[in-house]
Amino acid sequence: MKASKTAKQAMSRALVTLTPEMDVLEALRILVEQRLSGAPVVDQIGNLIGMLTERDCMRIALGAGYHSEDGGRVENFMTPSVVTVDANTPITEVAELFATSHFRRLPVMEQGRLMGIISRRDVLKQLEAAWQPDRHRI
Numbered sequence: 155m156k157a158s159k160t161a162k163q164a165m166s167r168a169l170v171t172l173t174p175e176m177d178v179l180e181a182l183r184i185l186v187e188q189r190l191s192g193a194p195v196v197d198q199i200g201n202l203i204g205m206l207t208e209r210d211c212m213r214i215a216l217g218a219g220y221h222s223e224d225g226g227r228v229e230n231f232m233t234p235s236v237v238t239v240d241a242n243t244p245i246t247e248v249a250e251l252f253a254t255s256h257f258r259r260l261p262v263m264e265q266g267r268l269m270g271i272i273s274r275r276d277v278l279k280q281l282e283a284a285w286q287p288d289r290h291r292i
Contacts, residue, residue, distance in 0.1 A: 162241035165270035174229035191258040204232035
C-alpha cells in the first residue's frame with residue numbers, strides 16, 4: 155500500500171452546516187434533500203457545537219409525521235458530544251475508527267476549527283486508490 159493520505163487530503167470542504175436555532179424540521183429537509191447522513195451544528199462564529207444525524211432525525215420524523223408533534227430547534231435534538239478527527243490523522247486511522255463505530259461521517263478539525271467532513275465513502279476511495287494488488291502472486 156502506498157503512503158497514506160490524511161483526513162485533510164480526503165475530506166470534503168463543501169460543508170452543509172446547521173445552526174442551533176434552526177427549526178429541526180427544516181434541518182431534516184436539508185439532510186434529505188442533500189442526501190446527507192448528518193451535518194455539523196455550528197454557533198454564530200463557526201465553532202462546532204454538535205451534530206444532527208439521521209439517527210437523531212428518526213424520532214423527529216416519527217413525532218411530526220405520525221403524532222402531529224411540533225419539531226423544535228436543532229439544539230434540542232442534536233448530539234452535543236461530537237467525535238472528531240484531526241486534519242493530520244492518517245486515512246488508515248480514520249478507517250479503523252469507522253470500522254469500529256457506527257459513525258458514517260466525522261468532522262475534521264484543525265487547530266480547534268471545523269475544516270471539513272470525512273465520510274466512510276471518502277475513506278474507502280482513498281484505500282481503494284492506494285491498494286496495489288501483487289500481480290505476481292497466484
